[in-house]
Amino acid sequence: GAGVSQTPSNKVTEKGKYVELRCDPISGHTALYWYRQSLGQGPEFLIYFQGTGAADDSGLPNDRFFAVRPEGSVSTLKIQRTERGDSAVYLCASSLVAEETQYFGPGTRLLVL
Amino acid sequence: AQSVTQPDIHITVSEGASLELRCNYSYGATPYLFWYVQSPGQGLQLLLKYFSGDTLVQGIKGFEAEFKRSQSSFNLRKPSVHWSDAAEYFCAVARTGTASKLTFGTGTRLQVTL
Secondary structure, X not given: OOXXXXXXXXXXXXXXOOEEEEEEOOOOOOEEEEEEEOOOOOOEEEEEEEOOEEEEOXXXXXXXXXXXXXXXOOEEEEEOOOOXXXXXXXXXXXXXXXXXXXXXXXXXXXXXX | OOEEEXXXXXXXXXXXXOEEEOOEEEOOOOXXXXXXXXXXXXXXXXXXXXXXXXXXXXXXXXXXXXXXXXXXXXXXXXXXXXXXXXXXEEXXXXXXXXXXXXXXXXXEEXXXXX
């Protein structure tokens, strides 16, 4: 079946702009996760959804970052007033239920000029 | 908070040789432990995981890992490496009972020479 998909695959924006990154989890997966991977680093946890609600958003770096999952499936990560330091690969993962194996998407590579 | 150390940034092995990638963690109890592989242009793929029980864990693609509580380690091994194993390998931990929030190491890049 289809895996986790993320769009766009690449996004180039200018400092100060607003961006949205989309994640389509595996069908039927109730848990969804966002991570950020900077160059030469491992992925860093941002936020985790169980259903429609954010169960843990402790990894969001500041209030410019926000994520939603209104219908318990697709999720959007929103970044306001982008900064050059936001440049990274943003990874999405889903699992059937929390505590189970996380399946990762290919990521969205964000470049802030 | 838990943390993960992968001491080797880059490892080169010959095809057919054995492989061991090191992973040490810091956590007050026994965490959940994972190894993921990331190939260029591909998403992270789970190789194996340890939650409890037998400390020697078998995974996909012929990989195995051994949890050693006394050394706070979870090293990944493969007896004979194939050229297609060249990739970035990440060790990750999660607090017991909350596998939802993974903490990753910085990764080890494996190069395989023919």
